[in-house]
Amino acid sequence: MASGDELGWLTWTLNGSQFYTYSICNVEEREQDNWLRTTFIQRHPLASRVFVELKFIVRDCNSFDGASLICKETFNLYTSESDADVGTTFRKSQFKKVATIAPDEITGKNEMHINTETRVVDGLSRKGFYLAFQDIGACIALLSVRVFYKTCPGTVQNLATFPETVAGGENQPLTKVSGVCVDNAASEESPRIYCTEEGKWAVQVGQCQCKPGYEEVKDACQECRPGSFKAEASSDACEPCPANTDTLQHGAVLCPCKDGFFRAPTDPSTGPCSGETRPPSAPRDLSAVRQPSVGRLILSWTPPEDTGGRNDITYSVECQRCDGVVCQPCGERVRYEPGSTKLTEARVSVSELEAHLNYTFIVQAHSGVSQWASGAQRPASRSNVTIFLHYTGEHPPQITSMRLVGQTSTSLALSWDVSPRPRAQLHIRYKLTYHKKVSIFSYRQPLSKGHFFLNGCSSVGILLKALEQKKNCYKGFHVLLMLKEENNKEIKKRNSHTRQGPEDTYFSTPEQLKPLKTYVDPHTYEDPNVAVLKFATEIHPSHITKQKVIGAGEFGEVYRGILKAPGRKEVAVAIKTLKPGYTEKQRQDFLSEASIMGQFSHQNIIRLEGVVTKFKHAMIVTEYMENGALDRYLRDHDGEISSFQLVGMLRGIAAGMKYLSDMSYVHRDLAARNILVNNNMECKVSDFGLSRVLEDDPEGTYTTSGGKIPIRWTAPEAIAYRKFTSASDVWSFGIVMWEVMAFGERPYWDMSNHEVMKAINEAFRLPAPMDCPSAVYQLMLQCWLQDRAKRPRFGDIVSLLDKLLRSPESLKTIADFDPRVSIRLPSTSGSDGSPFRSVSEWLESIKMSQYSENFTCAGIVAMEQVLQMKTEDIKNIGVRLPGHLKRIAYSILGLKDQTSTLSVFAV
Structure with a gap:
């Protein structure tokens, strides 16, 4: 970066220190439009995203007598890309606005405050760029401008060397980087790692290990010393030679037997040698x-x-x-x-x-x-x-298996086997009960019962008739098999079916038919592996086919793939993998999410298909959600989804959260980014990671093993006192409602976390999104009540959303929306009240630049023409999507009403 004197800056002394500054203070003159442009800044070919750090001082307008009405306390940052230095040529039309810069602290008559603000300039693609600063009537001194980009530093991790890498931008949040194993190390697969947009290394895949005869010492592989050996490539250290063996060589792979000692042919080559070998005696x-x-x-x-x-x-x-x-x-x-x-x-x-x-x-x-x-x-x-x-008559024989042996459109034929029994037990009575299914965890009263007698047979069967069928799939019948002896003592027997498929009847025990009342924290188990086995189904890796990497999780890569288990149809799945070279703690942390997910069974909770734990590469397999995360899905379909459909999506999320709340599970990180959407636009709650810990950092964020969670989704009591309850999840659900109705807009826009916390404590709440039904916005406000005891419960939320969906006309009343407030639209003017200079500049500010050509072809090239447009005129130039049509129309409405510029806190 060029120094201040090279840029031609002026010197200024503050608190005994000399600064190079540019300053201006024309606060008494109206219609100020002052510009300062940097010299040409060369861009690194891979740096598509740069950061601009500004240090500046702004005078308090109230410190100027008589000038406070026209005085400003902000200035604007602009940028323009170029492939060559244009010298002193300057055209304002070539610059696009990056941000309005406002001070955290203003300087009064008797005190000085230096402000530091950092803004991001993304999407750079040309050889260089200029920065420009626009003053519209403030008293400001610009002390320094620091332009930088972020890199992931060159590093050696797990014996793999990775070069310094330029961090990606918004369109490439993860940059894949290949590494090289250090000398005398090797890897089964090429080591690779991901560089995040924040300049931090994320997940390494393909761990290098020292070759046989070498051990890891400070990011290098060194030869084993004499008297020690290592037989295989691994992360282990060299071992001392076993009994009756020795070696005088460096880098030994095996230790030979000493004279007079030997190994048996079946002895491992790494084991001890013996002078006498014989089988053991009997136990x-x-x-x-x-x-x-x-x-x-x-x-x-x-x-x-x-x-x-x-x-x-x-x-x-x-x-x-x-x-x-x-x-x-x-x-x-x-x-x-x-x-x-x-x-x-x-x-x-x-x-x-x-x-x-x-x-x-x-x-x-x-x-x-x-x-x-x-x-x-x-x-x-x-x-x-x-x-x-020998057992007494109190114990009947066991049901060893149960089968579906035949079926028609309205009947099922079942049979089961029983274990051998004594001759005294000749008359065993069986009771077969089946129930109509309401949901996977509930059932109604029995539709029919049958009692059957068995005399010395080893199996028995029954034909069930008049069953309801739908689309070649028996519509939800649970079959419960009970053994009942003559003393009427019933003993329930489990059978092998666990899931209803298109051609299977759902068999389950009464325990499986009842909902789980309370969530069990897997960390309470002394052995976490027991929790995994209890709550998750083991899958053989041969049943899983990986197809494509779709992301990088905390512990490894995430794949889209296929699960083909015996007796089941092929299904698409998401596969989370555990990177090689993991520690036992990392493995337990990785599988703990499966221990949590395996306890849930609800159509609006992401379904765990199973885990792979008994093989080298551990995996978590879940159902595959074709449309990905909800926030990105909404942004990609802005304006294409009706309010009725959006409320339906919210109802699904609320139902999933009610289920979790009923199980006494607190999610802690409910946000649109953690909701997944399938092809049917059905939403499912996901991300059941580790517990979060509040850190004392300037941003007031929660640190998890997966990164930092912004506080803008978190309830005030959870931020201040770590009070995480279902009520705090309700607050988060209110933010999710706002995200959904705003089509994936970021809550609180570009406000800092500190500003968000301050605003919430001052009773500010997010305003209604554009075109949001009033009843939905009122529910949001109820979720954001300061007193958590007064917030609705998830059961109440589901009931209210059901009521709205049953009466679509209730969604026609729209909440008040002020287009002058800088919410969905980045701004309603070029810069703090000044009109836009061009139609393209205006369209770019409201993220509708794709329609620039439509306006030009229609002959609308001046903002004065834009202000005369009506809704029909907007349609006639080719704007058809309802959301885009409303965005442009509301912006024009705001441009017509420029009597004052409201801040976001003025709602």
Whole structure:
């Protein structure tokens, strides 16, 4: 940046310090139009976005006697792009307005205040640009102008080197950058990272790892020292050579055995060497303890007396079931915890056993040489125990499976299998109940009941008739199967169906039919992995196909893809991935969102399809929302959606929030950017991330692991006292209502966070958006009541929106809209009351520059002609979209009424 004296600035002394300044103070003269232009500023070829930092002083107009009525306290910043330096040539028409600059503090007669303001100039594409400053009657001194762009600095992360990268602009918020692994490091996939528009590195994908024989030391890979080794490429450090091995080399991949010691053929090459290798003896003292209350058996034993000189002892369990004299393997029906093979503890839990059968359990001990040392003289390394399981008549046989075996347009044929039972149980009565579905979590009274008797059979079936059908899909019937014995004691049985598909009936237990009353915080689980398994369905990665990167999340890339699970139709999904090289805490934080989402089931809450946790690359899979985030969708369809449709979208969001509120879940970050829209314009609440922490920073923002959340969506009590409740979510919903009715406009426009907090505390509330129904705006104001106890509940909001949708005529009364207030329209004049110089300048200010050619072709080239236009005239030149038509018409109305310029606080 050029220094002040090179620019020809004047010197000025303030508080003993010398400043270069440009100053002007013609406050007593009317119609001021003073301009100051910079020299030509060369643009970095990749810097499409620059920041302009201004330091300036503005005198208080009240300090001038008699001049306060025409005195101004603001000035304007303009810019103009060029491919070459035009020297002293200056044309105001070539400059476009960036912002009106107002001071935070004004200077009085006896005090001086230096203000600092930063503005963004985006969308630059030519070789350079000029900045210009327009004064229209203020007493101002410009102390400095600093122009800069942001870069992500060159860095080494996870052993990958990334070059310095220029940050992108509004149209490219994330810049993908490829990296190179450092020497002696490698990666399965090319390392890459994203540079944000704020000049910060975001998400790295493809972690580099030190090659075999090298370990990570301060962003580099160094050779393993003698006496240590590393066999594989990983993030691990070199390990000391195991027992009876050694190496004198640097960078060893393996440690050879010392003389007189060796490894068995099946021993890992990284393991210790032994001078004596033999299989272990049999486990001892095998015993079985029954736990009838929970329906399981605990097997335990004592380790072998002789381990064969090895410490890699594991155990396996075999099971046989005997009915009379016939014995056969138990098969997959029996469940073992933690498993049936490669057990390291001398204990296992066995469940899903059937009554009235003999079970024989065989436990074997193994070591690394159990296979090849078969010639060793050893007693059999196995122990066995036989146990007879007997239950009284209070426990009926189990329903082992349930199937849909046939169907017509009005009937279903069902059958189920039962486990073997004693001869004494010859008459078992089954009760089959089915219910008409209202929603996934509620059902009405039974439509029909049936009682059936079974005499010595292993399966039973029933035909259900007169079922209602819609479009080849049975319209919401829950089938509940109950076993009922002659003593009338009912025991509900679960079956395997979990979701209703186009050709399936929805089967569920009574527990599944009832709504979850309270949200369970997954962080209360001692082991977060248990929470994931409890609330989310595990998906095999082979069922997932990634198609295209659609974004970068906090932990990795987000893909659009396809989920094709067995027995289900192919569905489009969004796939959140966890970047390689994650820590265990990052993995738990990543999966915690799934633990939260998995507890929700509502048509207006984003649906969790499942997770991938048992494989190397963890993933969260959700339904795919074709139209993306609500705020961008609204901006892309400005004026194309009717008020009735917008209220319908709000009703869906409110219904989702009512569901969350009923579950005692507080969202904390409800905003249009966190609402997703599908092809049917159905809105669903998303973003169930980690808890937010209030930071003491100048912007008063909430810091999350995913970035900073602006306070403009947050209730006052949540900002001041961290009081997050459903009532604070209601305040946020009011802001979402405003965003929706304003077609994605940013709440509070370009006000700073400090200005927003100050305005809210002074009882300012956002004015009604253009063409907003009065009833909808009144509901917004109710959501923004200072006293949180007086705000409506989400149930009340849903009821009111339903009432409006049932009576569309109630949406015809429009809330008052003052086009002079700088809300939807950036301004109604060129600069603080001065008229626009051209039609194109006016259209650009209201973001309607796409119609410049329409006005020119119609011969409307002067603002005086614009002021004479009526709605029909606007239509005749080709403006057809209702939203665009109203925007231009309201702007013309505002231009006609320029008697005063109102600030946003004057509403």
